[in-house]
Amino acid sequence: MTDTHRLARRRELGGFLRAHRELLSPADLGLPAGAGRRRTPGLRREEVAALSGVGVAWYTWLEQGRVDTSREVLEAVGRALRLDTDARDHVLRLAGYAPPEAPRDEAAAAAALLHSWPDRPAVLLDGALALTAWNEAYTRVFPDPADVPEPRRNLLLLLAADPAHQRLLPGWQSLAVDLFRHARTRARPEDPGLRALTALLTTERPDLSAWWACRSVGVFTSRTVEVPGSRAYTVSMLHPSDAPAAAILLWS
Template identity: 60%
Template sequence: MTDTAQGVRGALRRELGGFLRAHRELLAPADVGLPRTPRRRTSGLRREEVAALSGVSVAWYTWLEQGRVDTSRQVLDAVARALRMDGAAREHALALAGFAPEGPGGPNGLGGPDASDALATPHAVAVNHQHLLDSWPTSPALLLGPALDLLAWNTAYATLWPDPAAVPADRRNLLLLLTGDPHHQRLLPAWQPLAMDLYRHFRTRADRAPLSARFGQLTARLRAERPDLEEWWDCRSVGEFAPRTMELAFSDGQLARYGVTLLLTPEPRGGAVLVQTPAH
């Protein structure tokens, strides 16, 4: 194994440990059928309780949370059940441990040990997808990078939303725009549910690319620009973006509803196409 691969493996173990610890701290003893004792100082489960529920030793589970050991799929499944993980969280834990289905770019196509920080050639990828975006003349559409950076858009998008071409290049990121741009928030008053689900989608990819500078830079910028959303940035919840309907409010008082779908692109460590379809 190369030094780079060893570094990625170690970083993924630490991400897995932090993910397990976050889930353990969210559970109350009553959630798993245990009594709350008077001497308990925290609301979360103790490590020894998770170890007992999972059928492993306390020392081994402690090492797992510390990112010091690898694990088998069978044992990780037992830990996930003990921590009452839902399907998305369980799949994420398995991916961090290296058990996700292998795609062309690593687990779930999100990149192997030698993956770079971004799409290999963002400009070329944008050009390749522009004809697809333009094929939707009435459906605003965006091509997004792995960290939800805006790589390309169609005329319908630039007409409905603030034109990305007029946005400074370093701010062309969907999370930055939804959480920090007044124009986006006026057009979409209920922006929080959409932004939070996109952040969960982002977290899924960030955890699986722990050495990526772009994910780290964006997380730091979100924390700096919106410290009031600290509970978002500290959240370890993950999940794939689910289609939904959103309502836009125009300056003339008119309202419009759009269905929103996120289509994953096939490139290794690729991003996604966000399509907004007028809803009647």
């Protein structure tokens, strides 16, 4: 890993921890509120440090992206911040403790799975939600991705900015938010794909800037989606074992 990538990871990790610290109040953890008004929202750094069993200076440096730390310390900080499983996994991944992602070309084998579902729409997505493959069943329900210029061939961008997709998916907002949270959960800070997508979304839908700036993470869960003129589908996210960096979105 280059120094640039290491610094990017540290900064993203520090920002993530800070955002979650600011979401908590002393009352959430059974701590006294203390005298006087707090200058910043959420817990103080010294409170998180005490709950995590680390020094205040060390925790401050961690939020500032100035130090690397051990898995044990990160797990202790995660418990102090009441992070759920998805958020804790994201913290560990940012710190470099998750297994490395498979090379992108391994996703080619996963694309063959799409055609095993001739009657169920399915698309193959990369880590930044770009549409890299799709089956015929998908084009019978949704606009054909082949007709979309490749730089815009991204599921999240289409949901947020394409009227045709929004007409087919009236509840697109919930689907888009959860897809973006899922992408952030699995993203690496040095991956230019998600950074470029976030910049494009911010430009094209500035009214939704709070979505794109949000640090919330979470694994995509199956849900029922109604497609007018077609039927209700159960939408599920699958991760092929031979291409864990890719994802299949299946409509069944």
